[in-house]
Amino acid sequence: MxxxxxxxxxxxxxxxxxxxxxxxxxxxxxxxxxxxxxxxxxxxxxxxxxxxxxxxxxxxxxxxxxxxxxxxxxxHPKVVEAVKAQVEDFTHTCFMVTPYESYAQLAQKLDEIVPISGQTRTVLLNSGAEAVENAVKVARAYTGKQAIAAFDNAYHGRTTLTMGLTAKNMPYKDSFGPFASELYRVPGSYPFRDGLPGEEAAARTIEALEIQIGANNLAAVIMEPIQGEGGFIEPAVGFLAKVVDWCNANGVLFIADEVQTGFVRTGTWFASEAQGIEPDLITMAKGIAGGMPLSAVTGRAELMDSVHAGGLGGTYGGNPVAVAAGLASIAVMEEENxxxxxxxxxxxxxxxxxxxxxxxxxxxxxxxxxxxxxxxxxxxxxxxxxxxxxxxxxxxxxxxxxxxxxxxxxxxxxxxxxxxxxxxxxxxxxxxxxxxxxxxxxxxxxxxxxx
The missing domain is CATH 3.90.1150.10 (Aspartate Aminotransferase, domain 1)
Structure with missing residues (x-):
């Protein structure tokens, strides 16, 4: 009917x-x-x-x-149609046990649209927080270092690790500690309140990274290109580019948390594009699948392949029904501009x-x-x-x-x-x-x- x-x-x-x-x-x-x-x-x-x-x-x-x-x-009718068709075939097998084509299709599609040059690899998961946690795992495995730096006004999730990366206490962190270790917070760029030009704000950030942590200990810096829960704070022009340049020069990975900003939400596939930066890893969720629970981490192939077999994944990660919705949603974004x-x-x-x-x-x-x-x-x-x-x-x-x-x-x-x-x-x-x-x-x- x-x-x-x-x-x-x-x-x-x-x-x-x-x-x-x-x-x-x-x-x-x-x-x-x-x-x-x-x-x-x-x-x-x-x-x-x-x-x-x-x-x-x-x-x-x-x-x-x-x-x-x-x-x-x-x-959306096309998402509904894709979900119904997939449910009629099968709802779940666990990709780590018995794989299916659509998972690889979505990974290939993400390779085409993410602002990362060269070959990428993708792991599909369930939530934004889970994507962030897996990006941290990849960064630590690849670099052999432990420390992760996040920013003032950041939001990265509600799990034990991601609460440690999230800046705001209430309602996200209060009474829930202790949090994961080797997580650090540094000042970012909030033009309306700090008034700093991008390069000056970046210099302040880099000084904090070097003094508080040290590049030799730092696996990755993670930041939302536009900070969501922090109040949709877009850093001053040049800030992110300067921070990413420092990361590249010092063997530190840059993780773009595009959970809220991704999938045409900000007028490009990902907000990193408008900021003129190329992340090493991107975390995605929210708009990826038209409301179905799905998330992803996409990164340079050598990073993603540095993790041992079986080190990434999960029972529901890349559920076939959610993946079908993801492929259909991305098609709608393209077709309807x-x-x-x-x-x-x-x-x-x-x-x-x-x-x-x-x-x-x-x-x-x-x-x-x-x-x-x-x-x-x-x-x-x-x-x-x-x-x-x-x-x-x-x-x-x-x-x-x-x-x-x-x-x-x-x-x-x-x-x-x-x-x-x-x-x-x-x-x-x-x-x-x-x-x-x-x-x-x-x-x-x-x-x-x-x-």
Whole structure:
């Protein structure tokens, strides 16, 4: 039975949460730990394009894409078709036991699109954190060194090792230590706050690497080309190139964590391309497979082959159903030219908030690339983070049918990660809901001051 396409419009038929959602919330609170805390007051029934429909029939504009996952939409017909076809053949065999062609096909496709010259090899896994852990394993095996350096404002995952690489304590690290050893943190580049040119910020980073760790001990430096949870921080021009040059000159590998930035999200296949760098290893997940759990590490062949037989892999790594979704998703990105669509989304969001910024000095900076955009809110006089404002806006937007995410080391950033297939009118409507809420908060503040 063919289902009718989901109408691409926002519609609220009940308050949020509606009656069915409230019942499900009771079930959630009874059987799911409080540590898992969904932010949107709705339970999904269907999702397609830029719309999420809940169990009460409300249609919400999706500006989060499951945290940058549903780049091609949550149920793109070609992805659905590929998944159904694969499920009919087999759901699992474990590639390490009985291999299948699609795994190698996806590895070949990644070889074609990653910004790494020469022959590459790929291992397929399940999550972004798992990809990061395996990249670290490869780096240590190849170099024979142990230390790994990450950056201020970094996010790399929630496992024991990746929590050690992640910078933000709450909610990711608090009370969960001790973490893995030989993990170090160095300052990076945050132009809005440090004001440093790229080369000057890089010199500061390199000095910290040399003083705190030493190249002889350092296996790899890992960084997100645009820092995600940190607040969509794009380093100053020249910063990453200078750091990568230092790595190349000192026998240190550079790992680009493209879990959030990859797969046309930033207007190119990978954000490393726009930064003009060539990593040794790339970690990928999120947008790779249209919502199916899949991740990958792709690296230069000699690096990946330095690990002993059986040293990489896992029971579910490269699950055939997820791989089918991955191949279909990449095909959709190519056929529908979603990289160009992502750049158009950047234009719309930038223009929208630039107009808001003229009247609202709390808009400190508008930044990002493609369909990975953010707005940092600060006190106009002191530049102090306005985390309470951002939380208030996000909560209000969700209640009005716009799924909105926050981010930032200080919690003062609204981040926008819509499905790249979202319609322009729908995107603009969602942004307008947010700016109307911002305008209401300004009015409320003035009335409080007058009183």
């Amino acid at each position: 063919t289902r009718e396409p989901l109408e691409q419009s926002r519609k609220l038929v009940t308050e949020l949460p509606g009656p069915k959602a409230r019942q499900l919330r009771e079930q959630l609170e009874t059987y799911v730990p409080k540590a898992v805390s969904p932010s949107t007051p709705a339970f999904v029934a269907r999702a397609e394009g830029g719309i999420v429909e809940d169990v009460d029939g409300n249609r919400l504009i999706d500006l989060g894409a499951g945290i940058a996952v549903t780049t091609v939409g949550a149920s 979603l990289a160009a669509k992502a750049l158009r989304i950047e234009e719309i969001i930038t223009e929208h908030f630039a107009a808001v910024q003229q009247d609202d000095a709390r808009v400190g900076e508008i930044r990002g690339r493609g369909a990975m955009m953010a707005v940092e809110f600060v006190d106009p006089e002191t530049k102090a983070p306005l985390a309470d404002l951002v939380n208030e806006v996000a909560v209000a937007a969700r209640k009005q049918g716009v799924i909105t995410l926050t981010a930032g080391t200080y919690g003062n950033v609204l981040r926008f990660l819509p499905p790249v297939v979202i319609g322009e009118d729908l995107l603009k409507e969602g942004l307008s809901v947010i700016t109307d809420i911002l305008a209401e908060t300004r009015t409320q503040n003035r009335q409080t001051i007058d009183a």
